[in-house]
Amino acid sequence: MIQGTTSDAGKSILVTAICRILARHGISVAPFKPQNMALNSAVTIEGGEIGRAQAVQAEACYLEPSILMNPILLKPNSDMGSQVIINGKAIGNMKAQEYHRYKPQLLSTVTDTYQALQEKYQHIIIEGAGSPAEINLREHDIANMGFAEATDCPVLIVADIDRGGVFAHLYGTYALLSESEQQRVKGFIINRFRGDVTLLEPGLAWLEEKTGIPTLAVIPYIHQLHIEAEDSLSQRTHSDLKDGNASFTLNITVPIYPRTSNHTDFDALQLHPHIHCQLIKDSDDFSGADIIILPGSKNVQEDLQWLKDKGWNTIIQRHLRLGGKVIGICGGYQMLGQWIHDPEAIESTIGSSQGLGLLEMETTLLDNKTLRNVSGTFGEQLIPVSGYEIHAGISQGESTKKPLFQLQIQSLETSLKEPAEKNFNDGAKNNNDTVMGSYLHGLFDSPEFLQHLFKWTNLSNSDINENIQFDYTAFKNEQMNRLADTVESALPLHTLCELLDIPVPNHTSPKTKGDFSHD
16 A cells, blocks of 8 residues: 555555556556545446546556446535545535544445455555545544555555655654554655755665664656646646647637536647647636637536636637637536526535526536446547546537537446436537537547647648647556656566565566456
8 A cells, every 4th residue: 555645745656657567567456545535537447436546547557447446536516525426426415524424334345345356456556545644534544544454454655755854754654653553564655856866865764763664765756747637736737748849729728617627638738739728717817719618517506606706708708709619528518508407406505507608508417427438429520539428417408409429338327227328419519610518528638639629720730740640648658658667667576576475577578558468
């Protein structure tokens, strides 16, 4: 189990790296996180919902994401409460105190799920949540040492030296653990180090003398690395990952509201060599764009009100008058309609909200959440697309009678007692073809659909350097291998095998996805 001294210490990315190192050496491995709090989620092969980080880690193992990899997911929908998802299915909303009282019932859930995953894979790399030394959260803990103690799991603790105070973080975390918890710690890992590692040696010796725990690896800072983020929206841009000589031909702005979800939808746009994609909160920072994209939301009505309060509705109307285009994804798609109704208070107690009125449709939020992986085509050109849907609403109206996508379900919906029709339509557009929306997350990962955006905004193909083609899927895989290469140089395979109590594989070179298969 990988635990961290703080949030964002490197737990997710280290689990991703270890999973890829083991998997490409032919070792059967899968990721697991007992409890995750994130607005970035993914749809599993069973049609359930888990944290995005575990889906990325599954990809590192060359596996399809499964609900067994993240039995509890909390999706914040207010400052005090979250939607609670257990074994892939939402069971309702809870305030923090209510969930804390509910947690004792969940220990058996996470341990049973963990055991089920163990039956499928020989080795499990587990990710903790936050820090194990948060005193206020120790009671009924199921995310860190509480889980490790219940399953008799050894632990590595990682700290981010780039934050400063790394020895205080590691020593303080260790000191706040109980004696039995301290005994389960097998090593420390220092993450994101810049410079000469020999300068750390006096500190490493001091730390081991004080704790008896060795520092197993010092992982260097990896410049220009892109791994999909677990949750909190990074304010960094992706410009440092692009060709410095690239000239932007398509300008896109994404307003970021308080409960924006699944912001990884826009990674491909931010990384594309010919797209300038800005994610901005303050409407005063808007300086024009070819396309405005409204992202998903975990609380659509409150985020819609925020959008209006910040003046984005006025900006969008002016943007359209000047010839701009607008796209809505999931919650952003719902905002484009005339009304949003939430009669059962699924997300808020507002009731009904007037939408932006850009599409002739209304949305009603329902208790049954739609969860499905899909693939299909866009428009008359039959442009191939794929992705996933996670939403709690049904949108109906004249605009939906002109669907954008013809899709096929790749996983069954957990929200329905009977399987839905495998083929269905999705999306809508206005009569002027200046506004369109869809429930399809991952849409912009399609290179062919991105080409359509250039045409849609009247940018000719001659504006694009045909010698530079951006394949986001291939780029992600290359970045994951680069991460694994760097981590394996600091935390070698023989050390990992020793921790797992297994022999080092006989082969000397890492395998690739095509060299072996998994259950």
